[in-house]
Every structure is written in C-alpha cells, then in structure tokens.
Amino acid sequence: MFTRADKILIISLIVISAASYPALKYLSQGGSFLEVEVEGETMTVVRMDQDQDITVEGRLGTTIIRIDENGARFIKSPCVDKKCIKSAPIEDAGEIAVCVPNRVMIRILGENRVKTDFISR
Amino acid sequence: MKTSHLIKYIAGAAVIFFLLGLWYIKKDTVTVSDSRLTLGTIVEITLIGKDKQVLNDALTAAFARITEIEKITDRFTAGSEISAINRRKSPDAIPVSPDMLRMLTISRNVSDITGGAFDVTVAPLVDLWGFDVGGRLPKPEEIERTRALVDYHRVKIDENSATISLTDSSTRLDLGGIAQGYAAGEIEKILRDRGITGGVVNISGDIIVIGDKMGKPWRIGVQDPRNTNKLYAVINAKDIAIVTSGDYERCFFVDGLRYHHILDPKTGYPARGCASVTVVTRDVELADALSTAIFILGPEEGVKLVDSLKGVEVLITTEDGKRISTPGLSEIVEFVD
DSSP: OOOOOHHHHHHHHHHHHHHHHHHHEEEEEEOEEEHHHHHHHHEEEEEEEEEEEEEEEOOOSSSEEEETTTEEEEEOOOOOOHHHSSOOOOTTTTTTEEEETTTEEEESSSSSSSSSSSSEE | OOOOHHHHHHHHHHHHHHHHHHHHHHHEEEEEEEEETTEEEEEEEEEEEOOHHHHHHHHHHHHHHHHHHHHHOTTSSSSSSHHHHHHHHHHHOEOHHHHHHHHHHHHHHHHTTTTTOOOOOOOOHHHTTTTGGGGEEEEEEEEHHHHOOOOOOGEEEEEETTTTESTTTTTOOOOTTTHHHHHHHHHHHHHHHOOOOOEEETTTTTTEEEBTTTTBBBEEEEEEEEEEEEEEEEEESSEEEEEEESSSSSEETTTTTEEEBOOOOTTTTTTOOOOEEEESSSSSHHHHHHHHHHHOOOHHHHHHHTTTTTTTTEEETTTOOOOOOOOTTTEEEEOOO
C-alpha cells in the first residue's frame, strides 16, 4: 500500500515536526540568566556566561554574588551565620539561593538541564 | 482515485492534525510562578492551568495566607502569637488561634506516635546550640540542664475551648518542625478550593505536588546529603507531599564531627544515624513532622515507625552512606547513580 518513499516521507515529517518544538525553544532562549532580588524587588538580570561579581545592598549591608565557571554563589555577606556563603553554587535554571537575613535572593532563569522541577533538600 | 492513494492522504492528514493538536494543547496551557522570602525561607509556588488570571489570583491568595501563618509562628518576632505564648509565666489557659491549635494538635499526635522524638518544646535546646547564628558546641552540663526543660507533656491542649496551658513556666515552644508543612498544607487547600489542578508548592524543600504537569508527573529531585551539587534520587510525583530533613543545611564541625540542627530531645545532642530523611505521603503537615521525627529515631526505628503507618513511605541515607527506601516508593523513585 505505501511505497518505500511514502514511508520515508511520513517518518521524516513526524521526526521534523517533533524536533521543531525543542529546536525553536532552544534557539529562542539565548542562554541562562541570573536574576538578583533584594526585598522582593528585581535589582538586575545578568548573563550567566560572563564571569563577574555583582554587588547589591540588602537590609543589613553589602552582598556580593560571583558568577564563574562553577555557577553563581554568594561570596560576601553581612549576615551572622554566613549560611549563604557556605551553600553550593547554583547553575541550573530554576535553582535559587538566598541570604535570608540580608533579604537577597538569586535565581537562574532559562531551561533546566537536569530535568527536575523542584528539589527537596 | 485509487483506494491506496486515498489512504495515504488520510494518513498524512492524520499526522498533521495530531501534531497540530499537540501544539494547541501546549499553547493553551499557562504556567505562572512566584518565589518570595517569607517564613524565614524561600517559598516557591508554580501553577499550571488554562486561565492566567485564575492562576495569578490563586498565587496572591496563597502568599497572603503564608503571611498570616508567619505572624503566628515566627519565634523571633516580638508581636507573633508564639512569642506571646513563650513570654507567659503562668499555667493559666491561653486562648490560641485556630492555626496555632491545629499545629499544636498535629505536633502532639506526632510526639505521641514517636515516643517524644518530635517535640515542640525543644526551643531552649535550639537556642542553646544557636544554629540560627552559626552554632556553637555547648558544655555537657549546659545541655543536661537545658534538656530538662524539654517535655511536650507540659503543653496541655483543650480543643473544645481552643486554649492551651504550659504547666511549667520555663516551657517554650518552637514550631520549626511543623510550621512550613502546615503552611504548605494550607496553601494546598486554597489552591484546590480555587480549582487548581496542576502545581507545586515548595517551602524550603517541603514540597506538595498538586495533580500532574500536562499529563506527566512532576519530577522532584532529592539532594545528595554529602554532595550539595548532586541529586541522588528523582521522585515522579503526582498529588503527593515530599519533605526532606537533612544534617547538611545548618551544621558546624568540631574535631571532624558534624553537629547539626536536628536535636534529639532525649539527649540534647544532634541526632545520629541519618544524614537525610525524605518522607513521601499524602499529608504534607504529617510529612514535615515525621521527617524530623524519623531522623531523630534513626534508620531502624524510623523504618519500623513508617511500616506501622498507612500511606507513608521513606527514603533514608544513613550517616555511613547506606540508602534505605520502603517498598511503596519503588514505582516512583529513580536513583540517579
């Protein structure tokens, strides 16, 4: 009923259609970004592919966030417990790190590579 | 037209309509999410549905409810309900809010079934160890003296009159083991009442999953307790609560020994045996309290407790790296390595 060429055409159409959605999504995304919030207000959104330090003023004082090949992390904070500095860098979209006492939150925007929606920790 | 040609055209059209249908379903679905610093931590809520306004209204209502609960449970704010209770020195009955009554009732039930491993009167020990300000190793006599102040039996609850009384003037409450789970449960009620059929509430790792994610389960990673950059399991979740207690979030080291914030009320010291306990069950309030209690009981007693409870499953990583999971998790848990 179907010739070999018909089958190839149908399979090709299915594959191209299925691949087009993630491909378009990837192309329109343009890499990951880091959003920095203080007291619930977005202070800045910066690219994750450029090494840099970001300085913001929180409730207690100055917080510095570093972006490098390991991801984004707090490197200076006026808080007492320094829990934010001890925590691991974040690098995947959706991941969040926070300094609760200084009311600073950082969040990575973009597509999630590890294919999880949330992390229980 | 030959029949074979007609079938080819129909097959081709079917493929195109199928793909267009998939695209339309995807396009028709809206996702909204928000993360805020509240309850002393990060609260993230993500909702999926068809009407953006409905989802945004639900988010607003959910965060408003969290603010109400924070005003009751924040022990470090002078104006909170728990601070007022902790300042009381008389054994007279204290009228409490419905939220406080419910949290203390759940806590008492978990204390009873865990033989006191979970205890809301642990506040003096929590303050002694000072994990909220970096932590310090107290002297044994300090621990012994403070441990004597901890006993949940000293909190009398009268549900009929909505009052509690503290039978010892030195008794102080800490809702740290229940407040986040309670808040997650209250948000779940609000979201379901508003017709939300897909979403996740994440209060610092206390997670309640509502429905699915466009026909697929939500994927919830469980952090490796000894490598904070890694997950060690992923749970495929639908209409379930997942709560983890670990020894890695707030801790310090003395002579190579880890001292963490999950304190055993019986010894006054950090509980030993577990590195991470993840409870999976339908009830997020229960999951929150149980994850702490099982951590304190240790792997063996913890699994025995879970076996005695209906609809509760647990994933444990022990201090020596052994992994234990109850049989009910086999169909929804993927181990990463």
